[in-house]
Amino acid sequence: xxxxxxxxxxxVKPGGSLRLSCAASGFTFSDYSMxxxxxxxxxxxxxxxxxxxxxxYIYYADSVKGRMTVSRDNAEKSLYLQMxxxxxxxxxxxxxxxAVDYYDTSGDYNHYFDLWGQGTLxxxxx
Amino acid sequence: xxxxxxxxxxxxxxxxxxxxxxxxxxxxxRYAIAWHQQQPEKGPRYLMNLNSDGSHNKxxxxxxxxxxxxxxxxRYLTISSLQSEDESxxxxxxxxxxxxxxxxGTKLTVL
Numbered sequence: 167x168x169x170x171x172x173x174x175x176x177x178v179k180p181g182g183s184l185r186l187s188c189a190a191s192g193f194t195f196s197d198y199s200m201x202x203x204x205x206x207x208x209x210x211x212x213x214x215x216x217x218x219x220x221x222x223y224i225y226y227a228d229s230v231k232g233r234m235t236v237s238r239d240n241a242e243k244s245l246y247l248q249m250x251x252x253x254x255x256x257x258x259x260x261x262x263x264x265a266v267d268y269y270d271t272s273g274d275y276n277h278y279f280d281l282w283g284q285g286t287l288x289x290x291x292x
Numbered sequence: 293x294x295x296x297x298x299x300x301x302x303x304x305x306x307x308x309x310x311x312x313x314x315x316x317x318x319x320x321x322r323y324a325i326a327w328h329q330q331q332p333e334k335g336p337r338y339l340m341n342l343n344s345d346g347s348h349n350k351x352x353x354x355x356x357x358x359x360x361x362x363x364x365x366x367r368y369l370t371i372s373s374l375q376s377e378d379e380s381x382x383x384x385x386x387x388x389x390x391x392x393x394x395x396x397g398t399k400l401t402v403l
Contacts, residue, residue: 201392203336211328211336211383213392225390261335270324271343277387278326280338280351 168192168281170262175286182252182290188245188262188283195243199223199265201279202236202247204258204288212258215247216265216277230256252290259285294320294388296395303401309372312398314384321365323386330381330397339382342367374402 174186188200202214215236216225224236235248245262264281295317304310316323327339338351340360348360357375361368371378379402384395 203392203394210381210397211330211385211394213394216390216392223390227391259335263336266341271345271347272322272324274323275387276324276341277392278324278338278341278385279328279336280326280341282328282336282338284335 170264170281170283172260172262172283172286175260175288177289177291178252179292180253180290183248183250184252184288186247186249186260186262186286186288188247190243190245190264193264193281196240199267199277200238200245201263201265202245203261203263203279203282204256205261205285206255206258209258214260217245218267249288252288254290257288257290259287261285293317294323294386294391294393296325296384296386296393298382298384298395298398300396301399301401303403304374305403306374306376308374309370310374310400312369312371312382312400314367314369314395316365316367316386318365320388323388325367325384325386327360327367327369328383328385330383331377332380336383339369342369371400376402378402 201216233251237246262283263279297315322344324343328336330336340350342348342360346362
């Protein structure tokens with residue numbers, strides 16, 4: 167079955183750290199860029215980070231830059247998010263997503279998500 | 293700066309059709325987008341990728357009731373023969389040089 171399964175969420179105090187994992191199965195993990203997206207309670211989707219197949223291109227949202235680090239292990243078919251200096255506003259469900267990279271009919275580069283995990287909840291609270 | 297604008301809410305009756313809109317900010321009218329559905333208490337699900345010329349590629353298992361189209365800076369998601377399970381939040385998403393952008397989402401209510 168083609169799927170993504172996140173783990174590692176939980177309750178952490180402000181200033182603390184947490185490492186999220188995303189296990190991929192049913193497809194060739196090393197063929198795809200991967201992203202993290204989060205959703206605060208009652209809010210919309212917010213992109214967090216993206217990592218290309220060979221880790222050449224890594225991007226972060228301004229809201230997490232310098233505090234979170236994305237990585238991947240293609241041999242283990244896994245994606246990770248190391249979260250440090252956590253704040254209350256980082257409280258959210260974190261989703262991993264498989265990304266398709268392509269050039270559209272206008273010749274522009276595109277990056278969109280065609281597979282999502284079920285999410286893991288991170289609560290930052292004292 | 294690239295911004296995707298969606299109406300916060302929409303409603304339509306069971307069996308009817310509804311068209312949701314995602315508007316690209318000025319200067320970005322030729323960007324492709326993707327549509328995602330999020331049913332209550334569930335993770336998002338990919339619906340389709342939609343190009344500026346209206347061509348689109350749907351995800352596996354997405355019913356024919358879901359279709360996409362484009363006009364200028366607007367990207368549309370049309371759902372026909374509405375069913376109760378279509379009551380969801382719908383998000384559009386795109387990319388701009390190192391940044392993924394989401395619209396604010398439209399909450400669709402099926403009456």
